[in-house]
Amino acid sequence: MxxxxxxxxxxxxxxxxxxxxxxxxxxxxxxxxxxxxxxxxxxxxxxxxxxxxxxxxxxxxxxxxxxxxxxxxxxxxxxxxxxxxxxxxxxxxxxxxxxxxxxxxxxxxxxxxxxxxxxxxxxxxxxxxxxxxxxxxxxxxxxxxxxxxxxxxxxxxxxxxxxxxxxxxxxxxxxxxxxxxxxxxxxxxxxSADEIYLTIKGKGGHAGFPHQLNDTVLAASQIIVSLQHIVSRRKNPVLPPSVISFGKFIADGATNVIPNEVKLAGTLRCMNEEWRNEAKNLIRNTAELTAKVYGASCEVNISHGYxxxxxxxxxxxxxxxxxxxxxxxxxxxxxxxxxxxxxxxxxxxxxxxxxxxxxxxxxxxxxxxxxxxxxxxxxxxxxxxxxxxxxxxxxxxxxxxx
Structure with a gap:
């Protein structure tokens, strides 16, 4: 029954x-x-x-x-x-x-x-x-x-x-x-889904005279590389996965022109809220300090998403x-x-x-x-x-x- x-x-x-x-x-x-x-x-x-x-x-x-x-x-x-x-x-x-x-x-x-x-x-x-x-x-x-x-x-x-x-x-x-x-x-x-917006600023100029300018393109490239180390070296590996990815890189220069400004846009994805907050601070510090090495500055805006x-x-x-x-x-x-x-x-x-x-x-x-x-x-x-x-x-x- x-x-x-x-x-x-x-x-x-x-x-x-x-x-x-x-x-x-x-x-x-x-x-x-x-x-x-x-x-x-x-x-x-x-x-x-x-x-x-x-x-x-x-x-x-x-x-x-x-x-x-x-x-x-x-x-x-x-x-x-x-x-x-x-x-x-x-x-x-x-x-x-x-x-x-x-x-x-x-x-x-x-x-x-x-x-x-x-x-x-x-x-x-x-x-x-x-x-x-x-x-x-x-x-x-x-x-x-x-x-x-x-x-x-x-x-x-x-x-x-x-x-x-x-x-x-x-x-x-x-x-x-x-x-x-x-x-x-x-x-x-x-x-979680947070958006990352970075603006690297410096003194642009003729690409043939790199010693006379701040290479914003190189600085931006190094920032992207350095930010990947946050996940691989700063996150506790036993925590759930995390991703930092960039899908937008705008350097409006020319073959022989380094621009004054480069814009990056990407995303931070986390499974742990405590790590999410820590990662945001690390992104900010890493981007700002890396830009400084190249004599440039970096404005960091991280939206607080889902x-x-x-x-x-x-x-x-x-x-x-x-x-x-x-x-x-x-x-x-x-x-x-x-x-x-x-x-x-x-x-x-x-x-x-x-x-x-x-x-x-x-x-x-x-x-x-x-x-x-x-x-x-x-x-x-x-x-x-x-x-x-x-x-x-x-x-x-x-x-x-x-």
């Missing part, structure tokens, strides 16, 4: 199947109508209308965000579920179907799928609310792609203080994982276990660390948190297009898995299962 646990899993799977077509329609609509960070006005209205249709009250936050609450029939714990909403300034591949109707803007990171999936999860949980105790907070967050960061703004607004959140959960598409599978990693998962995403181990292992119960062990995979950034990290600084991924690569494809590219397009069949799994994780945490 099936247990109540198995009965509830069966019920959620059936609801996910029942609502799959509607959620795919939502995904297609959002994909065709993308909006850039902090301009998600139509998206927010669409979400509000859908939630109202499901009988879920919502309210607007930080102008283009939406927060809603599903209250169980008894008091209990509170779980927050988050989806981001914004698109990217990328022209979508003309062969896609569905395809963005907004020139130069597309959902190239799967946020349309995240939003559609959370709406599906909301509908499932709303229909099961008499079986849970506690409440579910739904966070539809704008502006994940760019600072000042929607997550940071929501945290600073204090709105979440009204809900006494015990656990916050988010998910993201993964084009490297097959549709129908979910991936987890407990502990440090995604890197913190690392650290998944609370006990909660994440719980979520992983429930995902295995829902999908089967063979459909839950272990994720590697990622040096990419994600503003979900702001939530992890305050709350027990779990950020996981759901596969969107069709089973018949050996490769799929990467995130943030014109060819990126998720497999709509993944939505049944994503909304059902998130619903089960939340339900099992709050449900009155004996």
């Amino acid at each position: 099936p247990s109540r646990h198995e009965d509830f899993i069966k019920s959620i799977k059936q609801l996910a199947l029942t609502h799959e077509a509607e959620v795919i329609d939502i995904y297609h609509y959002l994909h065709q109508h993308p909006e850039l960070s902090f301009k998600e006005y139509n998206t927010a209205r669409y979400i509000e209308n859908k939630l109202a249709e499901y009988g879920i009250n919502s309210k607007r936050i930080i102008e283009t965000g939406v927060i809603a609450e599903i209250q169980g029939d008894q008091p209990g714990k509170t779980i927050a579920l988050r989806a981001d909403m914004d698109a990217l300034p990328i022209q979508e591949d003309e062969n896609h179907s569905p395809r963005s109707k907004t020139n130069g803007v597309m959902h190239a990171c799967g946020h349309d799928m995240h939003t559609a999936s959370l709406l599906g999860t909301a509908k499932i949980l709303q229909e099961l609310k008499d079986k849970i105790k506690g409440k579910v907070i739904l966070i539809f967050q704008p502006g994940e792609e760019y600072m000042p960061s929607g997550a940071k703004m929501i945290m600073e607004s204090g709105i979440l203080e009204n809900y006494n959140i015990d656990w916050i959960v988010g998910q993201h598409t993964d084009p490297e994982v097959t549709t129908g599978k979910i991936g987890f990693r407990a502990g440090p998962y995604m890197a 913190p690392a995403v650290t998944n609370r181990e006990d909660f994440t292992l719980l979520a992983q276990s429930e995902a295995k119960a829902y999908l089967g062990n063979e459909n839950v995979v272990e994720l590697p660390m990622r040096m990419a950034g994600e503003d979900f990290g702001f939530y992890t600084l305050k709350y027990p948190a779990t950020f996981y991924r759901f596969g969107i690569k069709p089973a018949h494809q050996n490769e799929s297009s990467s995130l943030h590219t014109p060819k990126f397009l998720g497999d709509a069949n993944a939505l049944k898995t994503s909304m059902g799994t998130m619903a089960w994780i939340a339900f099992s945490y709050l449900a009155k299962i004996k």
Whole structure:
């Protein structure tokens, strides 16, 4: 005889199947109508209308965000579920179907799928609310792609203080994982993301007379080399990985002209907040002192970007276990660390948190297009898995299962 646990899993799977077509329609609509960070006005209205249709009250936050609450029939714990909403300034591949109707803007990171999936999860949980105790907070967050960061703004607004959140959960598409599978990693998962801007200044001049000038180009080159030693020689090797990379080097001189000024732009990625702060100081000191050796100066500006995403181990292992119960062990995979950034990290600084991924690569494809590219397009069949799994994780945490 099936247990109540198995009965509830069966019920959620059936609801996910029942609502799959509607959620795919939502995904297609959002994909065709993308909006850039902090301009998600139509998206927010669409979400509000859908939630109202499901009988879920919502309210607007930080102008283009939406927060809603599903209250169980008894008091209990509170779980927050988050989806981001914004698109990217990328022209979508003309062969896609569905395809963005907004020139130069597309959902190239799967946020349309995240939003559609959370709406599906909301509908499932709303229909099961008499079986849970506690409440579910739904966070539809704008502006994940760019600072000042929607997550940071929501945290600073204090709105979440009204809900006494015990656990916050988010998910993201993964084009490297097959549709129908979910991936987890407990502990440090995604890197912090800070931007580094350096301006090396000196006395430029004729390249044939290096003794009469300050070689800003050589100084800038040596700064890049010296900064690599921070990771290889100053970081404790037992700490999680860290990266300092530069992708922009502007020396507007000529074959025989050393410019007065060179500009560098790069990124610092860390998995540990204490080391992140130390590394920033080392970058500043190293750049300034290296420039001084060449008789130049260096202005250092390091923006404070997204913190690392650290998944609370006990909660994440719980979520992983429930995902295995829902999908089967063979459909839950272990994720590697990622040096990419994600503003979900702001939530992890305050709350027990779990950020996981759901596969969107069709089973018949050996490769799929990467995130943030014109060819990126998720497999709509993944939505049944994503909304059902998130619903089960939340339900099992709050449900009155004996």
